[in-house]
Amino acid sequence: MEVITNSTKETKDLAERLAKDIKPGVTLALYGDLGSGKTTFTRFLVEALGSDARVQSPTFVVARKYKNINHIDLYRLTTKEEVRDIGIEEFLSDKEGINIIEWPELAEEFLPKDTVRIYFEYVDDEKRKIRIQDIN
Ligand SMILES: Nc1ncnc2c1ncn2[C@@H]1O[C@H](COP(=O)(O)OP(=O)(O)OP(=O)(O)O)[C@@H](O)[C@H]1O
Ligand SMILES: [Mg+2]
Numbered sequence: 001m002e003v004i005t006n007s008t009k010e011t012k013d014l015a016e017r018l019a020k021d022i023k024p025g026v027t028l029a030l031y032g033d034l035g036s037g038k039t040t041f042t043r044f045l046v047e048a049l050g051s052d053a054r055v056q057s058p059t060f061v062v063a064r065k066y067k068n069i070n071h072i073d074l075y076r077l078t079t080k081e082e083v084r085d086i087g088i089e090e091f092l093s094d095k096e097g098i099n100i101i102e103w104p105e106l107a108e109e110f111l112p113k114d115t116v117r118i119y120f121e122y123v124d125d126e127k128r129k130i131r132i133q134d135i136n
Pocket of ligand 1: 005006007008009011032033034035036037038039040041057075102120125126127128
C-alpha cells in the first residue's frame with residue numbers, strides 16, 4: 001500500500017489504521033531519510049496502541065521501551081557488530097513485544113521473515129509518501 005499523507009494528521013490516521021492490524025511479536029522496519037517522518041509515525045502508532053508515553057527520538061540511547069513496544073533507532077551505529085551488541089536478537093525474539101526499528105539497514109540480517117517494512121519519503125514540507133509492505 002502506498003499513500004501520500006498531506007499532513008501529520010493524515011500520518012496519524014494512517015498509524016491508527018495500521019495499529020488495528022498489529023499483533024504481538026511483530027517487527028516494523030521504518031526506512032527513509034532524516035525528517036521523512038519515521039519517529040512521528042512511531043509516536044502516533046505508540047499512542048494508538050494505548051501507551052500515553054511521549055515518544056522521543058531514541059537517537060542517543062538507541063532503544064526505548066513503551067510498555068510492550070521497543071523503539072529502536074540504529075542511526076548512530078555503524079557496524080552489524082554494534083547492532084548485535086545492543087541486543088537486537090533479544091528484542092526480535094520477544095514474541096510479546098512489538099519492535100519498531102528506525103534506520104534498519106544494518107539490522108537486515110537479523111530481521112524476521114515476516115518483518116513489515118515501511119518506506120518514508122519527503123515530498124514537501126507537509127507531505128510524505130509512505131509505502132507499507134503487505135502486512136499479511
Ligand atoms: N505528512 C507528514 N507526516 C509526518 N511528518 C510530517 C508530515 N508533514 C510534516 N511532518 C514533519 O516532518 C518531521 C518528521 O520528523 P521525524 O523526526 O518524524 O523524522 P524521522 O524520519 O524520524 O527522522 P530521523 O531519521 O532524523 O530520525 C516532523 O517535524 C513532522 O512534524
Ligand atoms: Mg527518527
